[in-house]
Amino acid sequence: MLLPAPVFLEISSHQLEAAETLLQVGRFVVIFIAARAIAEVMVRLQLPTILGELVAGVLIGVSGFHLIVPPGAQVQLSAALSGVVASLTDITPQAVRHIYDETFPSLQTVSQLGLFALLFLTGLESELDELVAVGVQAGTVAVTGVVLPSALGTAGLYYLFHVPLIPAVFAGAAMTATSIGITASVFGELKWLKRSEGQIVIGAAVLDDILGIVILAVVVAVVGGGAFSVGPMLKLCLSAVAFVAVALFLSRTAAPLFDWVVDRLKAPGDVAVASFVVLTVCCFVAQAIGLEAALGAFAAGLILSASKHTHDIDAAVKPLVALFATVFFVLIGTGMDLSVLNPFDAANREGLIVAAFLLIVAIVGKIAAGWSYWSKEPTNRLVVGLGMMPRGEVGLIFLGLGRQAGILTPALEAAILLMVIGTTFLAPILLRLVIPAEPVVAEAAT
Amino acid sequence: MLLPAPVFLEISSHQLEAAETLLQVGRFVVIFIAARAIAEVMVRLQLPTILGELVAGVLIGVSGFHLIVPPGAQVQLSAALSGVVASLTDITPQAVRHIYDETFPSLQTVSQLGLFALLFLTGLESELDELVAVGVQAGTVAVTGVVLPSALGTAGLYYLFHVPLIPAVFAGAAMTATSIGITASVFGELKWLKRSEGQIVIGAAVLDDILGIVILAVVVAVVGGGAFSVGPMLKLCLSAVAFVAVALFLSRTAAPLFDWVVDRLKAPGDVAVASFVVLTVCCFVAQAIGLEAALGAFAAGLILSASKHTHDIDAAVKPLVALFATVFFVLIGTGMDLSVLNPFDAANREGLIVAAFLLIVAIVGKIAAGWSYWSKEPTNRLVVGLGMMPRGEVGLIFLGLGRQAGILTPALEAAILLMVIGTTFLAPILLRLVIPAEPVVAEAAT
Numbered sequence: 001m002l003l004p005a006p007v008f009l010e011i012s013s014h015q016l017e018a019a020e021t022l023l024q025v026g027r028f029v030v031i032f033i034a035a036r037a038i039a040e041v042m043v044r045l046q047l048p049t050i051l052g053e054l055v056a057g058v059l060i061g062v063s064g065f066h067l068i069v070p071p072g073a074q075v076q077l078s079a080a081l082s083g084v085v086a087s088l089t090d091i092t093p094q095a096v097r098h099i100y101d102e103t104f105p106s107l108q109t110v111s112q113l114g115l116f117a118l119l120f121l122t123g124l125e126s127e128l129d130e131l132v133a134v135g136v137q138a139g140t141v142a143v144t145g146v147v148l149p150s151a152l153g154t155a156g157l158y159y160l161f162h163v164p165l166i167p168a169v170f171a172g173a174a175m176t177a178t179s180i181g182i183t184a185s186v187f188g189e190l191k192w193l194k195r196s197e198g199q200i201v202i203g204a205a206v207l208d209d210i211l212g213i214v215i216l217a218v219v220v221a222v223v224g225g226g227a228f229s230v231g232p233m234l235k236l237c238l239s240a241v242a243f244v245a246v247a248l249f250l251s252r253t254a255a256p257l258f259d260w261v262v263d264r265l266k267a268p269g270d271v272a273v274a275s276f277v278v279l280t281v282c283c284f285v286a287q288a289i290g291l292e293a294a295l296g297a298f299a300a301g302l303i304l305s306a307s308k309h310t311h312d313i314d315a316a317v318k319p320l321v322a323l324f325a326t327v328f329f330v331l332i333g334t335g336m337d338l339s340v341l342n343p344f345d346a347a348n349r350e351g352l353i354v355a356a357f358l359l360i361v362a363i364v365g366k367i368a369a370g371w372s373y374w375s376k377e378p379t380n381r382l383v384v385g386l387g388m389m390p391r392g393e394v395g396l397i398f399l400g401l402g403r404q405a406g407i408l409t410p411a412l413e414a415a416i417l418l419m420v421i422g423t424t425f426l427a428p429i430l431l432r433l434v435i436p437a438e439p440v441v442a443e444a445a446t
Numbered sequence: 447m448l449l450p451a452p453v454f455l456e457i458s459s460h461q462l463e464a465a466e467t468l469l470q471v472g473r474f475v476v477i478f479i480a481a482r483a484i485a486e487v488m489v490r491l492q493l494p495t496i497l498g499e500l501v502a503g504v505l506i507g508v509s510g511f512h513l514i515v516p517p518g519a520q521v522q523l524s525a526a527l528s529g530v531v532a533s534l535t536d537i538t539p540q541a542v543r544h545i546y547d548e549t550f551p552s553l554q555t556v557s558q559l560g561l562f563a564l565l566f567l568t569g570l571e572s573e574l575d576e577l578v579a580v581g582v583q584a585g586t587v588a589v590t591g592v593v594l595p596s597a598l599g600t601a602g603l604y605y606l607f608h609v610p611l612i613p614a615v616f617a618g619a620a621m622t623a624t625s626i627g628i629t630a631s632v633f634g635e636l637k638w639l640k641r642s643e644g645q646i647v648i649g650a651a652v653l654d655d656i657l658g659i660v661i662l663a664v665v666v667a668v669v670g671g672g673a674f675s676v677g678p679m680l681k682l683c684l685s686a687v688a689f690v691a692v693a694l695f696l697s698r699t700a701a702p703l704f705d706w707v708v709d710r711l712k713a714p715g716d717v718a719v720a721s722f723v724v725l726t727v728c729c730f731v732a733q734a735i736g737l738e739a740a741l742g743a744f745a746a747g748l749i750l751s752a753s754k755h756t757h758d759i760d761a762a763v764k765p766l767v768a769l770f771a772t773v774f775f776v777l778i779g780t781g782m783d784l785s786v787l788n789p790f791d792a793a794n795r796e797g798l799i800v801a802a803f804l805l806i807v808a809i810v811g812k813i814a815a816g817w818s819y820w821s822k823e824p825t826n827r828l829v830v831g832l833g834m835m836p837r838g839e840v841g842l843i844f845l846g847l848g849r850q851a852g853i854l855t856p857a858l859e860a861a862i863l864l865m866v867i868g869t870t871f872l873a874p875i876l877l878r879l880v881i882p883a884e885p886v887v888a889e890a891a892t
Contacts (some may be wrong), residue, residue, distance in 0.1 A: 109555065
C-alpha cells in the first residue's frame with residue numbers, strides 16, 4: 001500500500017508496515033475495550049448491550065476522543081494517538097494520519113463481515129414454525145407496525161418539515177424496524193416469552209425483520225440510484241419478495257442438500273466453511289440481482305435454519321458476531337456528530353424538533369400496532385405494542401446504510417439516531433413498569 | 447473509496463459499492479470453494495488439509511486461473527471474472543480491475559486476522575506441562591532440529607549457490623519450523639501420540655514453535671531494516687526472548703487475573719471479546735517494541751493457555767481459524783509463480799537445483815535431530831526425526847512474511863515453497879511406511 005505521496009518518500013516499507021499494523025491492531029484494542037466496558041455497564045442497568053456499543057462508538061469517535069475517525073470526517077485524528085504511533089515508528093504524525101485513512105477501509109470490511117454474520121444469525125434463529133402458530137395476529141401487528149410509523153414519519157417529514165422526498169422515505173423506512181434480539185431478551189428476562197403476548201411479539205418481530213430487510217433493500221437500491229421512480233422500485237420490490245420467497249422455499253429443500261454435503265465433508269471446520277460458502281454465495285446473488293448483499297446474508301440464514309446442523313452453525317457464527325458485529329455498531333457510533341443536537345445552538349433547533357417528532361411517531365406507531373390484532377382471549381395490548389418498540393440493531397443498520405449512501409443530512413441522521421436510541425432505551429424501561437415484577441428470583445434467558 | 451482517477455468519472459457511488467461488494471464477496475466464494483474442495487481430497491488421501499489450501503491457492507492464483515491476483519503481480523485478473531462483474535454493475539472491465547486492486551488490502555487484513563488467530567490457537571493449545579515432562583530430550587531435539595537445517599541451509603546457499611546473506615539467512619530460518627498441528631494429527635492418527643516418541647516430538651514441536659517464532663521475529667525485523675548488523679539483531683533477539691519469557695511468566699500470573707475479569711463480565715460474547723482484547727494488546731505491544739505482531743498473537747495464546755476458560759476460548763477461536771487462516775494459506779498459494787520451476791526453461795535450472803538442495807537439507811537436518819537426544823530406554827529415533835519434518839503452516843508463515851518484506855527472489859521463494867510442500871507431504875507418507883499398521887480399526891484422533 002506504498003503510495004507515491006511526498007509524505008512517504010522517506011518511509012521504509014518496514015516502517016510503513018509497522019505503522020499499518022499498529023494502527024489496525026490499535027483500532028481493535030480501542031474499539032473492544034470501549035465497547036466491552038460500556039456494555040458491562042448496560043448489562044448491569046439491565047439494558048441491551050448494543051446500546052453500550054453505540055455509546056462506546058460515540059465516546060471514541062467524531063463526537064468524543066477522536067480515536068476512531070472515518071476518513072472524510074470534519075475532525076482530525078487524536079493527536080495523542082497519531083503521536084504515539086509516530087514516535088514508535090519514527091515517522092511524522094502527518095504520515096501516520098495518512099496511513100490511518102488508507103487502512104480504514106479494512107476496518108469497514110471487518111464491520112461489513114460483522115453485519116453479514118449478524119443478519120445470517122438472525123435468519124438462522126428465525127423460527128418459521130412459531131410464526132405460523134401465532135399466524136394472523138403476528139402478521140397484523142407486524143404490518144401495522146411497519147405501515148403506521150413509516151407512513152406517519154415520511155408524511156410528517158415531507159409535509160410538516162419540508163424534508164426532500166428521498167430522505168423522508170428513508171427516515172420513514174428506518175422507523176419500520178423491530179429488534180428481535182432486544183425484544184426476545186427483554187421478554188425472556190421478564191418471563192413473558194411463553195405467554196401469548198410474547199409469542200405474538202416474537203412472531204411479529206420475525207416477520208418485521210423480513211419486511212424490514214426487504215424495505216431496506218428496496219429503499220437503498222432506489223435511493224442509491226438517485227432517482228425515485230415507480231418502475232425500478234416495483235421491480236426491486238418484486239425481486240426482493242421473490243428472493244425471500246425462494247429462500248423460504250429453499251429452507252425446506254436446500255437445507256437437506258446442505259446437510260447431505262456437510263455429512264460427507266471430512267476436513268476440519270467443515271460446518272463453518274460450508275455455511276460461509278452459502279452465506280457468501282447468497283450475498284453475491286443478492287448483490288448481482290441489484291439488492292443489498294445484507295439481504296443475501298439474512299436469506300442464507302433462513303435457508304440454513306432448517307438444517308440439522310443449526311446448532312453447530314450457530315456455535316461457529318456467534319464468535320464472529322460477538323467480535324465483528326461489535327465493530328459494526330461501534331463504527332456507527334463513531335461517525336455520529338452529536339453536536340447537531342446541542343440545543344444552545346440556534347441552528348440546531350429544527351433538527352431537535354425533527355428528532356422529537358420522529359421519536360413520538362416511532363413510539364406511537366408501534367404501540368398502536370398492539371391494538372391492531374383480533375384475539376378471542378384477553379391479552380395485554382400495551383405489552384405487545386411496547387415489545388415492538390425497540391429499533392435496535394435493525395434501525396442502526398438502516399442508519400449506517402443511509403450514511404454510506406450519503407442521502408441524510410447530519411441533522412436528520414442525528415434525529416434518526418436519537419429515535420433509535422430513544423426507542424431502544426425506553427422499551428425495556430417501560431415494559432418493566434407495565435409488567436409486575438415476578439416474586440421468584442430473576443433468571444437471565446438470553 | 448472513490449478515486450479521482452479518470453476511469454471512475456462515470457461511475458455512481460451505487461455502482462462502485464456494488465462492484466466492491468461483488469468483488470469482495472466473490473473472492474471469498476472462490477477462495478472457500480477451491481480450498482474446501484481440495485482439502486476434502488487431501489483428507490481422503492490422509493494428507494494434511496493445509497496442503498489442500500495451498501494447492502487451491504496455486505490453482506486460483508497467479509499460476510492458475512488468475513481469479514485471485516495480488517496487486518503488483520505480473521499477470522492480469524481473469525477476463526471472465528472482471529467481465530462478469532463489469533456486466534452486472536454496468537461499468538468497464540478496466541474499472542473493475544482497478545476496484546479489484548483497491549479493495550485487495552481488505553482481503554489481506556482478513557488473512558492477517560486468520561494468521562493471528564492461528565498463532566493464538568497454537569499458543570493456547572501449547573501444553574507447557576507436557577514439555578516439562580519430556581524435558582531435556584525434547585529440548586535437545588528441538589534445538590538440534592533448529593540449528594542443523596538453518597546452519598546447513600544458510601551456509602549452503604551462501605557458499606555453494608552465492609545467494610546474498612540476507613535471503614540465505616531467511617531461507618535457513620524458514621527451515622527451522624516444525625508444524626505442531628500436522629505432527630500432532632499424524633501421530634494421533636497412527637496412535638503413537640502417547641508413546642515416548644510421540645511425547646518427545648510434541649514437546650520438541652512446542653519448543654520449536656516458540657524458537658521458530660522468536661527466530662521469525664528477529665529475522666524479519668533485521669531483514670526489514672535492510673541491514674544485517676549484530677547490535678540491533680542482538681537487541682531484538684533479547685527482547686524476543688524476554689517477550690516470550692514474560693508471556694510464560696504471565697501465563698502463571700495473568701491467567702488467573704483474566705479468569706477473575708471474565709467471571710465478572712456479564713454481557714454476551716464475554717470470553718471471545720476478552721480474549722480478542724488480550725490478543726490485540728499483545729500484538730500491539732510486540733509490534734511497538736519492534737517485534738512481529740504475530741509473536742504477540744502466539745504470546746497471547748500462551749498467556750491464556752493457563753486460563754480455566756481455555757475450552758471456551760478454543761471454541762470461539764476455532765471458527766475464526768477455520769475461516770480466516772484458510773484465507774491466509776490460500777493467499778500464499780495464489781502469489782506463487784510456479785513457472786520458475788519449469789525444468790524445460792534453462793533459466794530455471796539453478797532454482798531447481800536450489801530447491802532440491804533445500805529439500806534434502808530440510809529432511810536430513812530434522813531426521814538427524816532424532817539421534818541427538820540421550821535416552822535410557824530404546825526409542826525409534828527415525829520416527830522422532832520424521833515427526834519433526836513437516837514444516838507446514840509455520841514454514842508458510844515464514845514464506846509469506848518473506849514475500850511481504852520483498853527479500854526473496856522468485857526462484858528462492860519457489861524453492862522454499864517446494865521445501866515446505868515436500869517435507870509436509872513426505873512426513874505422513876514416510877511415517878506410515880516406518881510405523882507398522884495397527885491391527886485394530888483406525889480411529890481419527892484429531
